Amino acid sequence: MTILPGLVYLRMDAKDKLPKKISTSLIVSLMILLFISTKITVLPVIFTHSVIKLSGISDFSTHSHIIKSSEYPEEFFSNSVWDRKKIKAGEYYSLRAVSIFTTNQFSFLCPEEIIKSYRESWKFNPLDSEFDTDVRLKLQKDAAYCVPVSATAVKRWDVPLQ
Numbered sequence: 716m717t718i719l720p721g722l723v724y725l726r727m728d729a730k731d732k733l734p735k736k737i738s739t740s741l742i743v744s745l746m747i748l749l750f751i752s753t754k755i756t757v758l759p760v761i762f763t764h765s766v767i768k769l770s771g772i773s774d775f776s777t778h779s780h781i782i783k784s785s786e787y788p789e790e791f792f793s794n795s796v797w798d799r800k801k802i803k804a805g806e807y808y809s810l811r812a813v814s815i816f817t818t819n820q821f822s823f824l825c826p827e828e829i830i831k832s833y834r835e836s837w838k839f840n841p842l843d844s845e846f847d848t849d850v851r852l853k854l855q856k857d858a859a860y861c862v863p864v865s866a867t868a869v870k871r872w873d874v875p876l877q
Contacts, residue, residue, distance in 0.1 A: 757839040764837075773815055777827050778871045780810045786868040796826040796860050809872065815861065822869055825861035832857040 752758045767773045781802065782792075789808055792799050798811035813830055816823040832854045840846040 755839055755841070757837050760837055767816070772817060775813060775815070775830060775833070777811055777813055777830070778873050780812055780814075780824065781807055781870045781872045782810060782864075783807060783868060787864060791862065794860055796828060798827065814871070817866065820866055821863050822866050823861055823863050824869070825858060829854075829857050829861065 748758070768775065784806055789799065792810055800809045802809055810824070811827060812824040813827060814822050815825050815829065836850050836854050838850065
């Protein structure tokens with residue numbers, strides 16, 4: 716399958732111009748990728764992950780985040796899935812979290828357990844049609860605790876405080 720675009724390029728008429736040969740080969744490649752993606756559902760996930768990791772939108776690593784209590788009260792992260800520690804009572808607290816998506820406006824913080832569920836969502840079992848559904852539901856369950864916060868209200872801080 717991977718040599719098919721090359722074969723299309725080589726089989727084209729010699730009179731065709733180079734841009735036409737290249738664009739035809741690219742279109743054939745994308746069509747093959749689209750077809751394979753419908754059968755192997757993990758390919759779009761891997762592609763998307765690669766793009767957002769390379770662009771710096773996410774790093775999928777656990778970091779400590781310092782949060783002002785006045786902007787996001789501790790009760791906002793009161794569930795036991797959050798690893799929360801007080802820094803200065805009533806003023807600041809730290810939170811161990813994964814920033815799944817970050818822009819200059821907001822950051823989408825998730826508990827550390829999301830990494831395991833996210834990695835599991837990459838797995839693919841062609842003989843088990845319910846596998847994708849089960850993995851997706853597990854990821855949705857873990858992602859239910861994710862919280863969008865203002866990027867200016869949260870500071871990433873990986874140096875140990877105590």
